[in-house]
Amino acid sequence: MTGNIYRGQAGLPFSSALRIYEPLEAFPAPQQESLRAAGAGQKSRAAVENAELLASLGRITRHDGDPFPTGRTDLVRVIPAPAKQSSAGAKPYPAESAESAPGAAAAPADRLLYCPSQLVLRAGLAANALMEGIHGPLAQLLIPEEQRDKHQERIDEVRAHEGVSRVHTRASTWGIPFSWFCLFKESDPTDVVESEGRIVTVRIRASIAQALERVSYAVAHLAMAAPDLDMLEDLTQLTEWLELFHPDSAVELDYGAVADKVYPDDSPLDVRLGIECLAEGDMTGAAAAYRRLASRWVPIRQMARAS
Template sequence: MGFPYVSFLRVFEPLDAFDDQQQMLILAQRGRDREATEQLDRSESLRRITRTVSDPFPHDGEDIVRVLNYPSPEGLDTPYYCPNQLAVRSTLAAESLSHSLRNPLLGLLVPDAARVAQQERLDPDSFAESLSKLHTRSATWGIPFGWFVLFREDDRIEVVGDGQGIETVRLAAPISQCIDRARYAAASLAIAAPGLDLLEELTEITEWLETFSLRSIVELDYGEVAHLVFPDESPTDVRAGIECLVEGDMTGAAAAYRRLATRWIKIRQLARAS
């Protein structure tokens, strides 16, 4: 069974950024490598969507934690951690779906009984805490252009694949650099093009990143869409477009946007394909 193209923007924090209970969960899983974690996440997703009774919510089991090894300022590989927070994220996804779909289709995908049961399983205090500090954002059938602002060509890149092709591409950078890049781009757009939706997106992303430890690492995980676009120059094109707007070069800005649109419109068209 195939999955939709889903990409992720994740924040990995150092161990001491988590409370004692979260640290125990992390320490119990830190020996599992990234490939095994992704396989576990996919298999659990498949198990949920193939239940005999329609219910996409997680019922039990510990939350999955991803581990990212990234060089510390001293140059030593240091582990950083990103909890999956699946219970909260699935609840938010179901709420978002309820605004875009109407019954009876919504009832078939997320029955009322399943939603009620999910609410009963959630601890209100834990839910509120996770909601205020959600480590993962996801996007289906394409990557928001605002995410590319956070990264540069010389950031760390990991190409994951086998003999059959590319499975995903992951970019990673220190959160302090990502915040600076987003702030600079937002300030530039506020002067040059205050009406662009990208300005609002960057403002919101910056506020989100500021809730985490400044020793964190931000990762953009392309997911399966990587094999359709990699090698990808989207971070360069987004930055070039913003710089052209600041300089008043509308021709250059239009050319950068055209390159982006040409690259990603074919992905978004897949979402509407039969």
């Protein structure tokens, strides 16, 4: 199954995701039963990833020209809740292989956390951003107004059923925003998923409390040392997003296929060291940290413009 995922991504843009997993009680009552059923019926994480990839490829080849998801089979990712922090430090998550079922890795008493894909809402947001960007005129040709109006009806239906939903997933193509690395440390629980001699993805997780503490630290130091840095605005928006979710949630950074190009990856450490150096007025140290980041990620971003 995992090999199919990797081969299916060949030729596609590298896509990474930042996801929030919440406990069941954080969701509206009408949605809880469907989430519970989806989690119970999920065979493996690899099956979810493969189904999402196949569905996305199917949408762009529809004969009616509608590229939007219908929402009839929204996918759900499930993980066991992290152990509570103790004086000895946080216990790692149970090990997760590409083929393991999400419930199988957890003891029966463990709680589960859920991350719905929310493809209808996310597709609508992505289309709006595309229309408002520099490629707006081209996007209007590729996505006819009739299809956009039809999808807006789907969005209205989802919101009527589930209320105003928090968007649980942020996606990035051709590289990971440096601001995302502020949420994690190299000691956080990490799953490296491999297949046929390649790294399919790397997933690193932290509790939302840890993530908020780390991003607040970064914002405070950058606000004093480098208030004009674009990254400060990114971190402020990231903080506002994290604060929307249940305090018992977990945050996951899923590298996607780009992991095979960059892992082992010291980016969380380099971002943290860069911010600490800026706060201490050590411009040489900050520049060295940035050079390490740039040498790792600039070649990835340049691939977006390669023919």
